[in-house]
Amino acid sequence: MRRVSRRQFLYGGFGAGTLALAGCSTPGTSAVNTQPTIPPAAQGETVRLTYWAWITDLQVVADIWNEQNPHIQVDVSWIPGATDGGYQKLYSSLAAGAGPDLAQVELRALPEFMLVNGLVDLTRYGVEQYENRFDETLWGQVSFADGVYGIPQDSGPVGMYYRPDLFEEAGAEIPTSWVQWREAGRALKEKGIFLDSFPLTDGSVFTAHAMQAGATWFQAEEDSWVINMSDEATLDVARFFDEVVDEGLVTTQHEPYSPGWFAAASNDQIASLVSASWGDALLSGVSGAEGLWRVAPAPRWEHGYGSSTIGGSTSAVMANCQHPAEALEFAVWLNSHPEGIDGLIEHSGIGWSANPEHIGTPRQGPSEFFGGQEYNTEVFEPAAYDQNPDWQWWPIVQQTFSILGDEFRRKAQGLSLVDAVIAAEEATIEVFKNKGLSIRRADR
Amino acid sequence: MKASAEKRAPWILLAPFLILFLFTFVMPILMAISQSFTMIEREGLFGEEGISTSFAWFENYRLALADGAFVASIGRMFLFGIVQVPIMITLATVLALMLESASARWPGFFRAAYFMPYGVPGVLATILWSFLYVPGLSPIVDTAHSWFGLELDFLSSGTVLWSIANIVTWSYTGYNMLIIIAQLKSIPGDLYEAARVDGAGPLRTALTIQLPLIRPALVLTTVFSIIGTLQLFAEPQLLQQVSPAIDSQYTPNLSAYTTAFQYNDYTVAAAQAVLIALVAFLLSFTFLRLTNRSSR
Numbered sequence: 001m002r003r004v005s006r007r008q009f010l011y012g013g014f015g016a017g018t019l020a021l022a023g024c025s026t027p028g029t030s031a032v033n034t035q036p037t038i039p040p041a042a043q044g045e046t047v048r049l050t051y052w053a054w055i056t057d058l059q060v061v062a063d064i065w066n067e068q069n070p071h072i073q074v075d076v077s078w079i080p081g082a083t084d085g086g087y088q089k090l091y092s093s094l095a096a097g098a099g100p101d102l103a104q105v106e107l108r109a110l111p112e113f114m115l116v117n118g119l120v121d122l123t124r125y126g127v128e129q130y131e132n133r134f135d136e137t138l139w140g141q142v143s144f145a146d147g148v149y150g151i152p153q154d155s156g157p158v159g160m161y162y163r164p165d166l167f168e169e170a171g172a173e174i175p176t177s178w179v180q181w182r183e184a185g186r187a188l189k190e191k192g193i194f195l196d197s198f199p200l201t202d203g204s205v206f207t208a209h210a211m212q213a214g215a216t217w218f219q220a221e222e223d224s225w226v227i228n229m230s231d232e233a234t235l236d237v238a239r240f241f242d243e244v245v246d247e248g249l250v251t252t253q254h255e256p257y258s259p260g261w262f263a264a265a266s267n268d269q270i271a272s273l274v275s276a277s278w279g280d281a282l283l284s285g286v287s288g289a290e291g292l293w294r295v296a297p298a299p300r301w302e303h304g305y306g307s308s309t310i311g312g313s314t315s316a317v318m319a320n321c322q323h324p325a326e327a328l329e330f331a332v333w334l335n336s337h338p339e340g341i342d343g344l345i346e347h348s349g350i351g352w353s354a355n356p357e358h359i360g361t362p363r364q365g366p367s368e369f370f371g372g373q374e375y376n377t378e379v380f381e382p383a384a385y386d387q388n389p390d391w392q393w394w395p396i397v398q399q400t401f402s403i404l405g406d407e408f409r410r411k412a413q414g415l416s417l418v419d420a421v422i423a424a425e426e427a428t429i430e431v432f433k434n435k436g437l438s439i440r441r442a443d444r
Numbered sequence: 445m446k447a448s449a450e451k452r453a454p455w456i457l458l459a460p461f462l463i464l465f466l467f468t469f470v471m472p473i474l475m476a477i478s479q480s481f482t483m484i485e486r487e488g489l490f491g492e493e494g495i496s497t498s499f500a501w502f503e504n505y506r507l508a509l510a511d512g513a514f515v516a517s518i519g520r521m522f523l524f525g526i527v528q529v530p531i532m533i534t535l536a537t538v539l540a541l542m543l544e545s546a547s548a549r550w551p552g553f554f555r556a557a558y559f560m561p562y563g564v565p566g567v568l569a570t571i572l573w574s575f576l577y578v579p580g581l582s583p584i585v586d587t588a589h590s591w592f593g594l595e596l597d598f599l600s601s602g603t604v605l606w607s608i609a610n611i612v613t614w615s616y617t618g619y620n621m622l623i624i625i626a627q628l629k630s631i632p633g634d635l636y637e638a639a640r641v642d643g644a645g646p647l648r649t650a651l652t653i654q655l656p657l658i659r660p661a662l663v664l665t666t667v668f669s670i671i672g673t674l675q676l677f678a679e680p681q682l683l684q685q686v687s688p689a690i691d692s693q694y695t696p697n698l699s700a701y702t703t704a705f706q707y708n709d710y711t712v713a714a715a716q717a718v719l720i721a722l723v724a725f726l727l728s729f730t731f732l733r734l735t736n737r738s739s740r
Contacts, residue, residue: 087708116708220489263581402707
């Protein structure tokens with residue numbers, strides 16, 4: 001018998017491997033939205049849909065629907081949250097030509113999934129008829145270039161959680177503008193209390209502040225993306241927080257909701273938290289905090305809007321879905337029908353409802369934790385409609401946030417936030433080009 | 445007939461291993477190499493007007509190396525390795541020699557005690573240590589502040605690398621110690637006897653008998669540690685949540701992970717992964733060459 005030498009064996013293996021690889025196509029090369037639409041299933045046929053999401057107990061909510069709609073049955077599978085593993089699974093399944101019919105995709109991640117042709121354009125299945133059930137701003141964030149790529153599920157309108165007792169101790173007024181907010185911070189600092197926390201590692205909070213000030217970092221035009229990250233509104237915000245951080249009014253050591261932050265908050269060292277509506281559940285994790293906190297509208301800039309938003313998801317119909325019409329029908333019910341919304345709030349703990357007509361039954365009435373304040377209707381409901389309507393997400397949001405976070409970290413070494421924003425804009429343009437996407441700077 | 449059955453038998457017995465080895469080891473490596481030479485081009489705002497792939501030559505490698513943060517992360521690991529690996533190997537050797545010396549008390553108990561941290565998964569070890577690092581939670585930081593007025597900051601940009609080195613040393617010293625002990629145990633007893641007859645004390649025995657004879661174990665543990673250093677991932681990724689100084693490209697692996705799974709840019713990530721493997725290979729190879737030469 002002829003003996004196979006080690007070298008020959010290795011060559012053989014390499015050759016076979018390369019052959020096998022030639023059979024794989026690169027993810028995202030088949031364009032689902034140019035293929036013919038798939039007609040709804042025939043009468044009497046039962047359709048089974050799979051739905052991947054990381055919110056808890058979504059199956060319980062889907063079962064309410066399953067009971068009422070025997071012909072469209074929805075099975076939910078849990079995936080890890082967003083970039084903690086969920087998206088990786090979705091991307092891999094898309095590359096393999098398989099995966100779920102529906103998936104939870106964050107508002108800001110939709111364009112990223114569009115880059116791999118991962119989402120069905122719902123206008124091809126008549127989504128326009130449902131537009132009036134959803135919040136305008138959110139609808140704007142799921143619409144790109146004449147298409148609609150997801151059904152808004154929830155959002156995170158921003159308000160200010162605060163401790164009236166600490167403000168009183170420092171003799172500070174409850175601020176309604178950011179300038180007053182800074183003044184309050186100076187009074188609090190004398191008592192050794194931090195006004196708030198400014199996360200240097202997470203770009204999303206700064207982004208929300210810029211959004212509120214009226215910035216629009218990206219605009220999708222017909223042939224190209226237009227970037228405007230270092231506009232006056234954004235640089236104003238950066239300058240403002242440069243000063244606030246330099247004066248030591250806020251802590252940069254403890255990111256909101258990190259273990260150190262919880263410890264500081266329960267030690268009465270944090271007087272306020274400008275954060276999203278979903279922060280209420282997290283805040284209740286501060287030990288001994290019951291009854292101490294209240295909620296007020298977010299401080300305002302001289303220009304811009306009353307609030308902004310952090311976070312928010314959609315139900316997206318995925319490219320390999322075999323029953324898009326039915327998937328759309330379920331997604332619309334889930335996110336706009338009072339039964340769906342109440343179920344999502346009660347069982348899955350979603351953020352702010354995407355349907356302005358129904359903020360959710362559990363969100364009405366006074367809250368024991370916030371000392372009897374009806375904070376949802378008082379603060380977050382108006383905040384949800386005082387949003388920057390021009391804001392649009394772009395295909396590399398996650399990367400821009402990381403770049404921004406990496407630049408912000410250098411604040412500790414003496415670099416300013418203003419420099420960071422300008423550098424992040426440069427880096428973002430570079431990434432667009434490397435991905436083969438056309439981009440240009442806005443005219444000023 | 446019988447001969448062919450004899451020839452088949454090893455392959456049949458090897459098959460379960462070979463199949464797993466091919467599909468979970470060889471294939472992914474080949475795939476990473478082939479992806480690192482692929483380029484994706486898009487037209488339109490999202491590529492809705494067409495996406496094409498082509499052979500990229502070394503474009504992905506150029507992008508990876510042009511990324512200052514990625515190159516800096518490799519440099520950071522050099523610094524880490526030059527300090528941490530010698531400390532850990534020295535510590536492991538000293539512990540091993542002491543436990544194997546004639547005057548050691550309860551060597552079994554201490555061996556187990558030193559080895560114990562290795563049984564704690566790296567992720568848990570990092571969480572445990574992070575509670576000792578975070579001000580407001582850490583008894584060390586708080587005591588130093590309130591008793592001595594010292595401002596300790598284990599998580600600043602200057603110190604966090606050594607805080608990670610501390611976790612790694614804590615985790616792996618016992619493991620390396622055990623490998624060295626295994627080699628010490630294989631030293632024949634008559635060598636010790638001869639040394640004693642010649643009047644060698646414990647220190648002399650350690651320096652001229654034990655150390656030269658455990659050389660292979662030292663080389664092995666050092667090479668493992670060099671490779672381990674370049675693959676540092678879980679510790680910095682977890683400490684990221686408490687230390688603003690750790691960015692998304694703090695270590696080479698963290699950088700490749702971020703590129704692949706946060707940015708969905710698999711081709712550049714593949715190039716980064718291949719580069720990390722190359723550097724690890726080069727370093728181990730150089731180290732082996734150096735130790736071989738000096739032993740001649």
